[in-house]
Amino acid sequence: MTGPSITPDFTALEVPMDTWSEPFWQGTAEHRLTFPRCTTCGTFRWPAGPFCPSCHAQPVDWVPAGEPRIYSFTILPVRSAGDDEPARQRIPVLVEFADAPGVRLVSVLIDAMPEAAAIDARLVPHWLPAANAVVPAFRLASPEISR
């Protein structure tokens, strides 16, 4: 038997930020997911950076991401604390968003039975504290879904 995927502890994590990525973290601090969209041609760029990869312009608007879904995921074994502890897994997940085409956020799927994880499954964000920021993690919107 395996339990649900782990929820990592990020309380000691110092999230490095720069001018272009900081608005993302300002959003997560308010429990909002936003991504940078080129004001000139409308192309999203991710990770945040100084130039539009499509038209090379600089300015962006930060726009709400929309509904998250699983694009892909993997399941990693996590060393258990002792013989009596059930085997645990960590589930890195690649998340795409309804309103931010082309963007994939690398994150972690928490509190999910590994067999319930599936490509295209709907997600809901879950906010975890880091040393200097709020980290977006995800849960399954419908935990009972299975493949």
Next chain:
Amino acid sequence: MTAKATAAIVGSGSTPYYFRGESAPQTIYELIGKAVHAAAADAGIGLNDIDGLVFFAFGFDTGLLIEQLGLKNVVFAHCVSGFGSGMAGMFDLAAMGVETGRAKNVVCIGATQQVGRRVGQALGNFAATPDNVFHRIAGLGGPGQALALSARRHMHRYGTRREAFAEVVMASRAAAATRETAFRRKPLSLDEYMAAPMLADPLCKFDFCLETDGALAFVVNAVDRAADRPHRPVWIKAVAQVADPAWGRAFFWLNQTDDAFVSAGAEAVAQRLYARAGLGPQDIDVALLYDHFSPLVIMQLEDYGFCPRGEGGAFVESGAIRAGGTIPVNPHGGHLSEAYVVGVTHVREAVEQLRGTAVNQVAGATTALITGGPAPVPMTGAILSSER
């Protein structure tokens, strides 16, 4: 039209291969020095004849090599960017060096020594940045974990089965059985494969390549000198280097285009390579594909046109990549079963195949494909041939 080659590999040298860390107390520079000595001897030249050095994957300390090896005449020392992705590009740089007369005897070098620092944990070897912090949050510590996301997506989009990944590994083991330099020579059954622990679902431990130490070196000459060397020249028919933004930083990024995400990032390389060579996949006799992770072999078979996009799984399951198959892949056992030295063991095998001296010789092989590893751009590939 088939273009005439302007340069050839005329010498090949290698250290023994060692399990991760077991090459100590030799330093990586001692390993490289031994490989260079061996390659020069194979080419019938002396160390003082070496006037060019070419590297990839950030290269090596040229000054230290010059000092320790006592190289007195180097006037050309350059590096292809990229990681293992740039490996085959070395032969582009070396060919340019000799065909322009900048240097006469250029030595291409690849080496790795995993003491205290593992290539498989490369994503954790870098300081945290605004970009890579997301991989840390996810827990993606190495290329294999990140590429598991691509493998799963390939399965989802095309119906690729774990049996196909297993066949890549089993074919590799079957090839390695007769290769004395290989570490994993025992045959692998499908049951053993399926029973193995998952390291990064859907990748089990057998889908990950070996972690080994070693150094290899290759001497490149222009056409005017190549015929005077002791061995038959292995002609550098064509090389392609492409920095395709659809692939970008690959598994360090994970925002490739939807089509590139389920590829090995080499489609644009293949197109350029075949155009430069005037050849196509049907002209390749043996494919030395960079096999750090088994699903990436399937994706490279698709990228290089050996089968249609999405059909790589069924293609390998048909037995196509085994000896006697449509396109024999890695008859030396590759990174999965022989040893891992960032792609250059595949060059050694290509040289042996085209000289006709390989342990698992592909009968009548005249043309070999070598690929750089699916990793950040530039991605590179090369076609070598026994015929100019």
